[in-house]
Amino acid sequence: MTTDHHTRHGLVLGIAAYTLWGLLPLYLRLLNGVPALQVLAHRIVWSLLLLGVIVVAVRRVGAIRAAARGRTLALLAASATLIAINWIVYIWSVQNGHVLEASLGYFINPLVNVALGVAVLGERITRLQAVAVAVAGAGVMALGADGLLSGGGAVWIPLTLALSFGLYGLIRKIAAIDALGGLTVETGLLLVPALLLILTAQANGTGAFGQTRGLDALLVLAGAVTAAPLLMFAAAARRLRYATLGLLQYIGPTLQFVEAVLIFREPLRPIHVVTFALIWTGCAIYAVGARRAPA
Template sequence: MTNNAARGGLLLGLGAYAMWGVLPLYFRWLGGVPALEVLAHRVVWSLALLVIVVTAMRRWTTIRAAVTARTLAMLAASALLIGTNWLIYIWAVNNHQTLAASLGYFINPLVNVALGVAVLGERLRRWQGVAIGIASVGVLAMALGAADTLWISLMLALSFGLYGLVRKTVAIDSLGGLMIETLLLAPPSLIYLMLVAQDGGGAFGGDLMLNAKLVMLGGITAAPLLMFAAAARRLPYSSLALLQYLAPTLQFIVAVAVFGEALRSLHFLVFGLIWAGCALFAWDSVRAARARR
């Protein structure tokens, strides 16, 4: 791998995770559009953009060749998982629970390790086990002291972790998989938007500025996913593992500094334990990568 490729991968990865980290600001900028409607627009306008990208790259033949009955079934499952993840995340931001959402994405890398061990039969290194144990204490503390928001964190971590597991095992590349997932989510999204518009309560159509914001959801959704896919091809896994903590860190800062969500004593304990677990996990990933080299 050349230095230019690694540098390009680093910039793409930073860009993707930074966009995901400040995404709550965009959802708030939509001015209280219901979460399900935001999700539907996100799917529809992402599909429009992806059709343009796939056509420009002349990838339709490759994508069609990769689609089998098994692949389609697995992508239907991954589409359901990512749709659930997006819906819960948008709802959390709209309902002043961005802190709980950020906690979910801090837990996610540790969930990935646990799924790798339980489902894929991967070996757990000693310090990875310690990291998961420390983070688990934080989750337990959250369960005992703030059970009302724990479901948000766990659902986000589990849905995204399971999504990653499915996408890791399905035989199709990132762009093709995203295209098929979006195609599968588009029909119910379009039906929902038409029903909402028929009742005269939809957000789209009246305010030109709001219309533009909703249309831009396509680019805001697809761009970081495509940047992440490109970064993953250029960077070692250990480097990518370190970058993934950027998004929930930015979400945490946005929740406290911009949205004014209150930090309780329990939050300091829980986030302290989660951050300690994540830091230990990141250190072990770098150490293992260096040992392999």
């Protein structure tokens, strides 16, 4: 495969992954009648089933078992906790009319990654990237101040989403295991509590599964909805420059923002306009800085 073809393939996979993440609220809204914790539990169970099939098909069981030990297993336990927190907050946000705040969290995320890289990994950034973090931080502070003064803004949603996913990415960066293996182990570590939650709900008569065939199909689909974009992203990351991948990640929250305003009719308050203007400015500055930085 030529370098150009390799890059084009990575670009298609990256765009597909972030587009699927951007359209995720449309899927989650179809599950509005299902409690967020049950949605999360089904997402874990059906994702693990799909990942298990893939792992067996590509003959990776032994390699994953060998890698998931000691320090790596401890790191994956931490990353599993973080991704579970990220998922439940995101699901709850979509179901309760906070898609705008959720999209803000994923706009902030790459800038959080920059800050964590500097603070934890000792990475160096350009002046433009430092300015980007500061401008985006001003947006978050504006939303937070509005929340304290008026009870609006729900700043905890974007901060929780951005920090949990940023820390998740940091742990996965230092864990000595590949994307497929790491995701499989993380999901496996969450399986027991997920099954207990589902079985308890079913026994109490509050379980979502088994009510209608359509709902059952949507819950089973959670496996592919979760695993497919993650695997596409992992494949794209191997084929694209980091700066290119960084620019693609704005596809997801942009789509979520459009859906929140045009489809879900969430109110776009003046503080949202100010916050998003600062965040988008920060993202634009970051993108320019990333393009100028060495590959």
